[in-house]
Amino acid sequence: MRKKMFGLILGIISIPVFACLNGETLKLEDGTILYEDYDGFVPHGHQFGDNKRLSEVLLSLEKGYHETKNLNFLSDKGLILIIQGKYQEAIELYNKIEKSDPDRYSTASNIGTAYELMGNNEKALYWIEKAIEIMPDSHYGSEWIHANILKAKIKGDQYITSQFLINHDFGNTKIPVSTLNKKQLHSLREQLYYQLNERMTFVKPVDKIVAQLLFDLGNVSYLYGDKEEAMEDYEKAKEYGFKDPLLKERINLHPIPIDRQVEKKLIKEAKFHTNPLRRFHLIEMLISVCAFMFSCLLVFIFRKKIFLLLK
Structure with a gap:
């Protein structure tokens, strides 16, 4: 009995700590997150760190390739x-990769992104469609949205509509409407989130x-x-400048209390400004x-029994 009691206490004190990092991550070939x-x-877009960190990652990747x-x-x-905004240098590098190993998805998609950021939407569309x-x-499966974005850029602002960009519309009433079922809404939500998170970076x-x-x-989330x-x-x-009066009506559909807004903002800031490794150790420490x-x-609750066992 004595051994069991001490075993229980010791086991609780020495609980192994596990924590998983939430959210989407991108791990590079050298192991860098x-x-x-x-x-x-x-x-909200991705947070990559400052240029010093990016330069260190570059050196690590160059060493890995060497x-x-x-x-x-590469x-x-x-x-x-x-x-880092070195779009032309990136394109030249990817062209070398393309010659060495044609038809890599990462090559086509990243060349497309680089061309778009340079303002060359026609070339960007070619590479995104190839990707x-x-x-x-x-x-x-969201790159079709990226392709539609580029087509809208090429054709003009009149094509910046729900129907053109995502092949769907949610009506002009106060409450959004759709013929999509739950599964389709979830899929579209994932696709829109991914494309926006990349773009807003x-x-x-x-x-x-x-x-x-x-x-x-x-509208999809609602x-x-x-x-x-x-x-x-x-x-x-x-x-981001959405001007349709319908936006105000839909914002008022479900007002979020101020305290809830503050809570969510604090969580967001903690997530963005806490280094993943430090956060892991913080969670580890809190659980411990x-x-x-x-x-x-x-020990306090069972102190009498423990003292009796120790006698």
Whole structure:
């Protein structure tokens, strides 16, 4: 009995700690976690760190390629160059990769992104459509939205509509309407979130396309039943310059209390500004402290029995 009691207490104190990092992550070939997003369907864009960190990652990737000749290191290097705004250098690198190993999805999609960020939408569309041919299901099968965005850019602002960009419309009534079922709404929600999260990394307010897609994401989230996130998407659409009077009506469908807004903002800030590794150790420490406090509580509750056992 004595051994069991001490075993229980010791076991609680020494509980092994496990924690998983929430949200989407991108891990590079050298093991670097380039970014980590938080859970949910409200896009904010990725946080990559400062240029010093990116330069260190570049050196690590170059070293990895030198040692292994693995093209994944070079492909990841191209991604870092795009993040740093070195679009032409990235395109030249990806062209070399394309000659060495044709029809890689990462090559086509990243060249397309680089050309778009340079303002060459025609070339961007060519490469994005090629990427879709290579791997149509990539990024939750969302690259068709990227292609439609580029087509709208080429054709003109009159094509920046829900129907053109996502092949769907949610009506002009106060409450959004749709013929999509729950499964279809979930799929479209994932696709819109992914495309917006990528785009908002590079495109800051005001932007008509991002504003329109945020409004659409809000409509999808509302219809899916996640009204709080829908309101956040609507607010972001407003931030990005969405002008339709319908936005105000839909924002008022489900007002979020101030205390809830503050709570969500604090969680968001903690997520963005806490390094993933430090957060892991923070969670680890908190769980350990809780386990220790629980063990102390058990000792206090059963103190008489413990003292009897010790005699």
